[in-house]
Amino acid sequence: MFQPFRLERYFAQHEFSAKHLLCTSDCESMTIDELLEIGEPAEAASEAASEAASEAASEAAYKVASKAASKVASERESAPEPEPAVPAAPAPAQAALVSAREKSSASLGKTWLGYTESRGAPALRAAIAALYRNLDMEDVLVHSGAEEAILNTFLAMVGKDALVIVNTPCYQSLMEIPAGLGAKVIPWQIRCEGEAWRLDTDALDGLLASARRGPDSPAPLVVLNMPHNPTGALISAEEFDSIIQVCRRHGAILFMDEVYRLLEYDEKDRLPAVCEVYENGISLSVLSKAWGLAGLRIGWLATRRRDILDKVAAIKDYNSICASAPSEQLALLAIGNTEKIVGRNRAICAENRALFSQFFKAHEELFSWIPPIAGSVAFPSLKAAPKKAGGLSDLSAALAGHDAELFSRILLAETGVLLLPGVHYAFDKAFFRIGLGRRSVPVSLAIFDAWLRGRGL
Numbered sequence: 265m266f267q268p269f270r271l272e273r274y275f276a277q278h279e280f281s282a283k284h285l286l287c288t289s290d291c292e293s294m295t296i297d298e299l300l301e302i303g304e305p306a307e308a309a310s311e312a313a314s315e316a317a318s319e320a321a322s323e324a325a326y327k328v329a330s331k332a333a334s335k336v337a338s339e340r341e342s343a344p345e346p347e348p349a350v351p352a353a354p355a356p357a358q359a360a361l362v363s364a365r366e367k368s369s370a371s372l373g374k375t376w377l378g379y380t381e382s383r384g385a386p387a388l389r390a391a392i393a394a395l396y397r398n399l400d401m402e403d404v405l406v407h408s409g410a411e412e413a414i415l416n417t418f419l420a421m422v423g424k425d426a427l428v429i430v431n432t433p434c435y436q437s438l439m440e441i442p443a444g445l446g447a448k449v450i451p452w453q454i455r456c457e458g459e460a461w462r463l464d465t466d467a468l469d470g471l472l473a474s475a476r477r478g479p480d481s482p483a484p485l486v487v488l489n490m491p492h493n494p495t496g497a498l499i500s501a502e503e504f505d506s507i508i509q510v511c512r513r514h515g516a517i518l519f520m521d522e523v524y525r526l527l528e529y530d531e532k533d534r535l536p537a538v539c540e541v542y543e544n545g546i547s548l549s550v551l552s553k554a555w556g557l558a559g560l561r562i563g564w565l566a567t568r569r570r571d572i573l574d575k576v577a578a579i580k581d582y583n584s585i586c587a588s589a590p591s592e593q594l595a596l597l598a599i600g601n602t603e604k605i606v607g608r609n610r611a612i613c614a615e616n617r618a619l620f621s622q623f624f625k626a627h628e629e630l631f632s633w634i635p636p637i638a639g640s641v642a643f644p645s646l647k648a649a650p651k652k653a654g655g656l657s658d659l660s661a662a663l664a665g666h667d668a669e670l671f672s673r674i675l676l677a678e679t680g681v682l683l684l685p686g687v688h689y690a691f692d693k694a695f696f697r698i699g700l701g702r703r704s705v706p707v708s709l710a711i712f713d714a715w716l717r718g719r720g721l
């Protein structure tokens with residue numbers, strides 16, 4: 265049904281064996297201990313979360329909580345903590361005596377390991393909703409990573425007669441899944457125009473108009489990933505606004521993959537989330553990238569179209585059912601400390617972007633690159649072949665043929681540095697992806713640089 269996911273197969277092969285990863289899309293991660301050290305959820309976020317949770321918790325959560333309360337009352341101290349609808353917090357008097365780390369750790373230790381609520385723990389959904397303007401916890405559906413949310417959304421929304429317009433190159437599932445489900449998928453290309461990556465926003469109107477079908481056809485779906493993987497491109501607020509106008513005119517749903525949002529190099533460039541500004545907009549996000557917490561596998565959809573969330577939730581019953589309880593607990597902690605965690609990762613990306621700029625300047629005969637405007641990835645390319653290629657015939661062939669796949673293979677074999685060839689995005693073979701989010705970038709880049717110099721390049 266689906267073609268193999270080239271990028272994920274490539275990482276499955278190399279991610280845990282290559283010594284120097286220079287193409288990851290996630291930001292620097294941390295241990296559970298480090299996350300606990302960061303502390304309990306910021307007071308305001310945690311209060312807002314529990315208020316919203318207690319006000320709007322679903323009937324199921326209420327039932328669980330009251331069942332738990334009566335169970336505690338009858339079984340007294342000897343029983344294990346019951347299933348909490350919201351994560352337990354230490355009593356205030358005790359709280360003053362213990363460090364934030366101990367509090368968080370104790371709270372994690374008390375996490376009930378039964379099933380969790382299918383739509384996500386109420387406190388977590390409330391904390392996620394608080395990341396957006398004017399959103400409510402009922403507008404949020406938690407998933408196991410962004411990838412599950414992508415699959416479930418398409419399964420819920422896309423049938424054989426669906427029209428799906430996807431900006432390309434893209435993270436493969438954004439295109440592959442609707443295609444595999446039998447939709448008519450139309451690519452909407454981002455192009456390299458000298459100094460910048462450009463998405464032709466005017467083209468969208470034509471694409472939607474040309475493919476218009478009968479009055480009973482389902483609403484077309486436009487899939488847009490901004491900030492963009494793999495280019496690091498970001499459209500302007502005006503372009504975003506015009507895309508929304510076009511979608512509104514055509515009654516299209518705009519499914520925005522915003523997993524790199526919050527990683528803008530200049531915060532003035534940050535776009536609003538689509539769920540904030542478009543009534544038919546669905547925002548997709550995840551803790552893997554900006555927060556660097558991919559191992560938690562916590563992602564979500566946020567939209568004011570609750571009817572769509574209902575449909576996606578019905579699919580989730582056939583998939584993960586619910587998220588992992590410890591992950592939800594840790595996710596709540598991370599979201600309560602978003603500025604600290606994401607701010608740290610933005611700083612890492614900015615330092616690495618400066619290093620990559622120096623590197624590409626020093627090797628401008630060999631590479632072209634457009635610095636990313638946002639996100640933790642960028643998409644440089646091999647340029648015209650330089651005069652000398654260190655006497656290695658394979659390397660000469662890679663450079664002469666602008667073959668980033670062969671080039672990456674040689675680099676990996678000789679240094680352990682891993683790049684991601686653009687062919688895994690079904691894109692021009694001269695391009696390759698680099699990652700800017702890891703603390704190891706300076707070392708990996710220095711090895712890459714020394715290798716090039718050793719080859720006389």
Ligand SMILES: Cc1ncc(COP(=O)(O)O)c(C=O)c1O
Pocket residue numbers: 289408409410411412435489493521523550551552553558563
């Ligand atoms: C654009 C985009 N969307 C979705 C995902 C999936 O995120 P996750 O692996 O956290 O589920 C990725 C991962 O690389 C991505 O780059």
